[in-house]
Amino acid sequence: MRGRLLMQRASKAARDKLKAAMSRLARGESAALEDVYRATAAKLFGICLRILKDEKEAEDALQDVYLTLWRRADRYDPERASPIAWLATFARNRAIDRLRTGKVRGGAVPEDNAAAVPDGNPAADAMLIDEEREARVHSCLEELDETPREAIRSAFFEGRTYAELAERQNVPLGTMKSWIRRGLAKLKACMEAGE
Amino acid sequence: MSEVKRPDTVMAAEYALGLLEGEELLAARAREPSDGAFAAEVAQWQDRLAPLADDIDPRMPRAEVWAKIEAVMGADAGTAQVVSLRRKVRRWQWVGGISAAAAVALAVFALPLRQAPDSPSGTIASGPALTQPPLAANMPIEGTPLRLDLTYLPDAHSLLVTAVGLSADGVHDHEIWLVPDEGELISLGVVTPGEVTAHEVPIEVAPRIHGGSQLLLTREPLGGKPPQAEAGPVVAEARFTAI
Numbered sequence: 001m002r003g004r005l006l007m008q009r010a011s012k013a014a015r016d017k018l019k020a021a022m023s024r025l026a027r028g029e030s031a032a033l034e035d036v037y038r039a040t041a042a043k044l045f046g047i048c049l050r051i052l053k054d055e056k057e058a059e060d061a062l063q064d065v066y067l068t069l070w071r072r073a074d075r076y077d078p079e080r081a082s083p084i085a086w087l088a089t090f091a092r093n094r095a096i097d098r099l100r101t102g103k104v105r106g107g108a109v110p111e112d113n114a115a116a117v118p119d120g121n122p123a124a125d126a127m128l129i130d131e132e133r134e135a136r137v138h139s140c141l142e143e144l145d146e147t148p149r150e151a152i153r154s155a156f157f158e159g160r161t162y163a164e165l166a167e168r169q170n171v172p173l174g175t176m177k178s179w180i181r182r183g184l185a186k187l188k189a190c191m192e193a194g195e
Numbered sequence: 196m197s198e199v200k201r202p203d204t205v206m207a208a209e210y211a212l213g214l215l216e217g218e219e220l221l222a223a224r225a226r227e228p229s230d231g232a233f234a235a236e237v238a239q240w241q242d243r244l245a246p247l248a249d250d251i252d253p254r255m256p257r258a259e260v261w262a263k264i265e266a267v268m269g270a271d272a273g274t275a276q277v278v279s280l281r282r283k284v285r286r287w288q289w290v291g292g293i294s295a296a297a298a299v300a301l302a303v304f305a306l307p308l309r310q311a312p313d314s315p316s317g318t319i320a321s322g323p324a325l326t327q328p329p330l331a332a333n334m335p336i337e338g339t340p341l342r343l344d345l346t347y348l349p350d351a352h353s354l355l356v357t358a359v360g361l362s363a364d365g366v367h368d369h370e371i372w373l374v375p376d377e378g379e380l381i382s383l384g385v386v387t388p389g390e391v392t393a394h395e396v397p398i399e400v401a402p403r404i405h406g407g408s409q410l411l412l413t414r415e416p417l418g419g420k421p422p423q424a425e426a427g428p429v430v431a432e433a434r435f436t437a438i
Contacts, residue, residue, distance in 0.1 A: 037264070042253035045256040050251050059256060059257065062256055063260055081241075085245040086245075089244075096213045130246035135246035137243055137246055155214050157247075161213070162214045165214075181201050181205050181209070187208075191243055
């Protein structure tokens with residue numbers, strides 16, 4: 001109990017620190033980028049690697065994410081999302097853009113070649129988007145039928161498009177779209193029920 | 196394709212998830228900046244889905260990654276930290292230095308240009324020879340250190356496309372698109388790699404270009420998008436700003 005409380009406190013401190021670093025960056029203080037990087041690079045690299053499945057590509061995507069952040073720090077709106085949620089979305093979108101430019105063959109280097117986070121790395125522990133695991137998206141996804149659920153997960157985690165998902169399941173494109181669209185509508189209803 | 200028309204929120208979700216390709220993707224991308232309600236839906240989906248990323252194991256990138264970021268920041272520092280006015284002036288000098296076509300177009304603006312260093316807040320547009328301010332956009336090309344520079348000179352009906360440093364791959368061309376506030380994307384021509392070219396902007400298109408207008412770059416077969424085909428993947432985007 002006490003351990004959990006300490007962890008939460010540490011994590012709140014890490015979040016506040018990240019928020020402050022993002023504000024400094026937005027004000028044009030370049031040095032703040034290093035603080036943002038130290039706090040979030042492991043999380044964002046994990047995301048890029050998961051989508052791109054190639055260490056070199058993921059490194060390039062990561063570099064692109066932070067340089068864009070540095071050049072356009074004003075893009076982040078502190079009113080909207082937590083910085084780590086926003087950065088995670090940003091990194092995922094960048095990795096997917098990269099995947100779509102067609103240069104990435106995928107799977108050239110096994111994911112495991114990337115160095116794992118050393119045990120007890122505080123930044124990696126602290127930077128969870130959903131601290132309390134209370135986001136409805138987890139439980140609401142579980143309520144979907146297996147096919148749309150797996151398709152949506154695969155879109156999120158691997159960056160698959162409708163066409164790729166249809167091909168993989170060997171169903172017509174229109175069928176896959178209908179399944180997923182129905183799944184998304186259901187997902188929305190479920191999430192809103194809890195908001 | 197004739198699927199049942201889906202509600203906007205579902206379109207926002209499939210866009211946020213990255214399920215869309217081709218024209219559907221272009222349509223969603225074009226809509227995001229011009230349709231506030233749609234953009235809010237997209238943002239809401241992103242926020243709702245983001246917690247899923249906690250299921251991904253964090254990985255420590257190699258130390259070289261940060262070293263590279265720092266190196267680029269160092270190299271860029273001069274460019275990034277100039278105040279906007281100096282940026283304006285420099286861009287003008289730079290535009291003037293690149294080609295004869297640009298120089299001719301620039302002559303029209305020579306007088307207002309000279310006023311720029313003393314005018315703190317963009318009085319360029321009120322210069323006597325100029326009725327509309329030029330617009331500039333800078334398109335970094337995804338995954339490369341290269342960028343495409345676009346300068347629109349409304350009075351000359353001309354779009355200057357600077358693709359210096361880009362080389363042709365012999366298989367693809369890149370096409371520039373205007374995302375108008377309403378309606379279909381409008382092609383602004385195919386990029387000529389390695390050169391500065393002036394693209395003529397048709398009179399009917401000109402009024403649809405303004406500060407904030409979005410531009411997309413797509414990868415197409417040689418010669419640009421074939422008339423019957425869907426547009427290729429979007430590889431870069433940018434917005435015009437008045438300079």
